[in-house]
Amino acid sequence: xxxxxxxxxxxxxxxxxxxxxxxxxxxxxxxxxxxxxxxxxxxxxxxxxxxxxxxxxxxxxxxxxxxxxxxxxxxxxxxxxxxxxxxxxxxxxxxxxxxxxxxxxxxxxxxxxxxxxxxxxxxxxxxxxxxxxxxxxxxxxxxxxxxxxxxxxxxxxxxxxxxxxxxxxxxxxxxxxxxxxxxxxxxxxxxxxxxxxxxxxxxxxxxxxxxxxxxxxxxxxxxxxxxxxxxxxxxxxxxxxxxxxxxxxxxxxxxxxxxxxxxxxxxxxxxxxxxxxxxxxxxxxxxxxxxxxxxxxxxxxxxxxxxxxxxxxxxxxxxxxxxxxxxxxxxxxxxxxxxxxxxxxxxxxxxxxxxxxxxxxxxxxxxxxxxxxxxxxxxxxxxxxxxxxxxxxxxxxxxxxxxxxxxxxxxxxxxxxxxxxxxxxxxxxxxxxxxxxxxxxxxxxxxxxxxxxxxxxxxxxxxxxxxxxxxxxxxxxxxxxxxxxxxxxxxxxxxxxxxxxxxxxxxxxxxxxxxxxxxxxxxxxxxxxxxxxxxxxxxxxxxxxxxxxxxxxxxxxxxxxxxxxxxxxxxxxxxxxxxxxxxxxxxxxxxxxxxxxxxxxxxxxxxxxxxxxxxxxxxxxxxxxxxxxxxxxxxxxxxxxxxxxxxxxxxxxxxxxxxxxxxxxxxxxxxxxxxxxxxxxxxxxxxxxxxxxxxxxxxxxxxxxxxxxxxxxxx
Amino acid sequence: xxxxxxxxxxxxxxxxxxxxxxxxxxxxxxxxxxxxxxxxxxxxxxxxx
Numbered sequence: 001x002x003x004x005x006x007x008x009x010x011x012x013x014x015x016x017x018x019x020x021x022x023x024x025x026x027x028x029x030x031x032x033x034x035x036x037x038x039x040x041x042x043x044x045x046x047x048x049x050x051x052x053x054x055x056x057x058x059x060x061x062x063x064x065x066x067x068x069x070x071x072x073x074x075x076x077x078x079x080x081x082x083x084x085x086x087x088x089x090x091x092x093x094x095x096x097x098x099x100x101x102x103x104x105x106x107x108x109x110x111x112x113x114x115x116x117x118x119x120x121x122x123x124x125x126x127x128x129x130x131x132x133x134x135x136x137x138x139x140x141x142x143x144x145x146x147x148x149x150x151x152x153x154x155x156x157x158x159x160x161x162x163x164x165x166x167x168x169x170x171x172x173x174x175x176x177x178x179x180x181x182x183x184x185x186x187x188x189x190x191x192x193x194x195x196x197x198x199x200x201x202x203x204x205x206x207x208x209x210x211x212x213x214x215x216x217x218x219x220x221x222x223x224x225x226x227x228x229x230x231x232x233x234x235x236x237x238x239x240x241x242x243x244x245x246x247x248x249x250x251x252x253x254x255x256x257x258x259x260x261x262x263x264x265x266x267x268x269x270x271x272x273x274x275x276x277x278x279x280x281x282x283x284x285x286x287x288x289x290x291x292x293x294x295x296x297x298x299x300x301x302x303x304x305x306x307x308x309x310x311x312x313x314x315x316x317x318x319x320x321x322x323x324x325x326x327x328x329x330x331x332x333x334x335x336x337x338x339x340x341x342x343x344x345x346x347x348x349x350x351x352x353x354x355x356x357x358x359x360x361x362x363x364x365x366x367x368x369x370x371x372x373x374x375x376x377x378x379x380x381x382x383x384x385x386x387x388x389x390x391x392x393x394x395x396x397x398x399x400x401x402x403x404x405x406x407x408x409x410x411x412x413x414x415x416x417x418x419x420x421x422x423x424x425x426x427x428x429x430x431x432x433x434x435x436x437x438x439x440x441x442x443x444x445x446x447x448x449x450x451x452x453x454x455x456x457x458x459x460x461x462x463x464x465x466x467x468x469x470x471x472x473x474x475x476x477x478x479x480x481x482x483x484x485x486x487x488x489x490x491x492x493x494x495x496x497x498x499x500x501x502x503x504x505x506x507x508x509x510x511x512x513x514x515x516x517x518x519x520x521x522x523x524x525x526x527x528x529x530x531x532x533x534x535x536x537x538x539x540x541x542x543x544x545x546x547x548x549x550x551x552x553x554x555x556x557x558x559x560x561x562x563x564x565x566x567x568x569x570x571x572x573x574x575x576x577x578x579x580x581x582x583x584x585x586x587x588x589x590x591x592x593x594x595x596x597x598x599x600x601x602x603x604x605x606x607x608x609x610x611x612x613x614x615x616x617x618x619x620x621x622x623x624x625x626x627x628x629x630x631x632x633x634x635x636x637x638x639x640x641x642x643x644x645x646x647x648x649x650x651x652x653x654x655x656x657x658x659x660x661x662x663x664x665x666x667x668x669x670x671x672x673x674x675x676x677x678x679x680x681x682x683x684x685x686x687x688x689x690x691x692x693x694x695x696x697x698x699x700x701x702x703x704x705x706x707x708x709x710x711x712x713x714x715x
Numbered sequence: 716x717x718x719x720x721x722x723x724x725x726x727x728x729x730x731x732x733x734x735x736x737x738x739x740x741x742x743x744x745x746x747x748x749x750x751x752x753x754x755x756x757x758x759x760x761x762x763x764x
Contacts, residue, residue, distance in 0.1 A: 208718035244753035
């Protein structure tokens with residue numbers, strides 16, 4: 001520990017660590033640029049086939065479905081994540097009047113987190129993914145995340161214990177809650193059974209997997225993108241405006257009510273799915289209640305600027321923050337609205353969702369980050385921002401970027417939703433060809449990418465501005481500060497020293513309960529889950545070995561980024577896709593593949609809809625089978641082979657998870673696999689297509705042809 | 716759907732741990748002063764050199 005404490009009278013002199021803050025700051029800017037650039041590339045890829053078909057190079061590593069998870073992960077965990085850490089390491093030291101507990105831990109946290117980001121940037125383009133949105137990283141990386149996160153937590157907690165300021169400012173509460181909840185979410189959503197060094201199957205299947213994933217997914221938004229940033233808002237907004245928060249009391253109420261409500265809202269991601277109705281309603285009710293604390297927080301932020309709006313006119317930092325808080329307010333109003341079933345019926349699976357999250361990401365997270373960076377970096381370098389004018393330009397360019405991004409996608413979302421549901425007067429689907437509803441959106445996709453480009457350009461301007469600021473200042477690695485230590489002991493009113501008895505038992509008891517409970521849950525969960533996965537629909541059978549290989553390819557290529565596998569119980573969907581999805585059909589789906597957006601049609605009932613040859617040509621050149629298709633080409637699937645040595649690992653893992661394959665089936669599975677592959681290859685041969693049995697495309701066709709056929713109602 | 720029970724229990728556990736934190740915070744006087752902390756954070760530069 002490098003904390004250098006010298007006592008003069010009652011005051012201790014100590015030093016704040018600015019190096020670690022700066023390091024996280026640079027990482028924020030770097031990964032922000034990378035994450036947004038990848039976002040721009042995939043926005044472009046969405047309409048490439050419409051205008052520049054020759055630009056779809058058919059390179060697997062940069063195809064849309066593999067890059068999209070990279071974009072979301074980079075922006076959430078690399079850009080926003082590093083900004084959280086920058087803000088926490090800077091503000092926590094000052095709020096507690098203490099240096100971070102341990103410098104080694106701080107740097108372990110920094111380099112650990114950056115290594116995880118690099119690992120993500122390598123594995124996701126390689127198609128190594130669990131396909132759970134915002135939890136795509138495979139098990140070795142999951143473990144690394146847990147270790148780094150715990151080190152961060154210890155560093156955080158010990159700094160609090162060593163604090164010299166008794167009162168914990170509200171921002172600290174937000175940091176603590178974020179840490180605790182993210183820990184639990186990460187652990188439970190990452191329970192998976194590895195079957196080789198880079199692949200695993202989740203312990204949950206089907207509906208259960210979906211529920212856990214969206215419990216995680218929703219709370220990742222809540223406790224990674226929201227609560228830490230609210231902590232940052234409560235620190236940096238008053239600092240930047242140089243006036244106290246409007247109501248400190250309200251900030252405390254905001255905190256406690258928000259964290260008690262947030263954790264229950266996850267099921268709103270699964271409305272009209274096979275999730276039990278009462279669970280869906282629970283999600284809706286809590287989502288609507290969330291408006292109250294969210295708007296309380298927003299108003300508290302905005303009212304902090306009462307009487308200071310003249311400053312907002314001048315100061316780009318405050319402008320960024322005001323728009324950020326407003327975007328928070330809009331997104332947290334829209335979220336509950338989208339959780340209402342009748343609205344969700346229209347919005348779900350459309351680009352409306354994408355627009356909604358980008359108001360949050362670009363507006364709330366992005367703009368608050370920029371405001372903080374513009375305020376903090378000059379402070380660390382003991383100088384003024386190089387150019388206020390350039391920062392103002394960044395603000396307006398970024399702001400226009402958000403508008404140009406969000407507005408077209410709202411338009412696209414509503415267009416899509418309405419077209420899917422439109423019937424003609426005589427009761428037929430108005431747009432029976434799904435492609436028609438996609439091509440309608442192309443102009444909106446073009447505009448959206450322009451918005452994204454503007455936003456990214458703004459960030460580049462910020463990079464220049466900050467670089468120039470750094471050049472003109474001199475960095476202060478350690479800031480000296482003085483404070484009196486906390487009184488070690490305090491006497492209760494009765495005068496007796498029973499602080500321990502008075503204050504510890506309740507928390508201790510509960511902490512113990514939680515620890516025991518979590519430990520117990522680890523043992524109970526798998527047993528519980530296997531039992532409840534006993535087939536409820538008798539003709540739903542486990543996947544054949546070939547289909548399982550095919551399914552893993554479907555997962556690995558990221559098909560779920562554009563295709564859902566969940567037919568909702570609406571007449572428009574049953575008409576278009578077939579019988580609506582039943583919970584019992586998904587019991588062998590590890591991981592579930594319901595998806596969250598339909599840039600392509602739903603695939604749950606695609607089995608048997610087209611001949612094998614159609615799928616063959618469609619994967620190699622989609623526009624051949626559906627002219628104008630925006631789907632990327634997947635020619636490598638016909639070149640690359642499946643790993644037959646993996647079959648027994650895969651089947652073995654499934655057996656371990658309770659899937660009822662015959663005894664020792666893993667040893668002989670490859671024989672069945674070859675038989676089924678032979679059938680497909682033979683049928684393809686009749687259409688003059690020659691392909692080897694072990695090619696990935698054969699396995700994928702086997703899987704696609706199986707999809708949803710177990711209970712298919714014959715027409 | 717048994718996993719929902721697990722999730723509800725885990726969620727309750729988180730909520731209970733927050734409740735414990737809240738009780739601790741209230742009892743130890745964290746919320747007795749709901750005004751000066753908002754001013755104090757603005758003054759910390761005076762303590763820095």
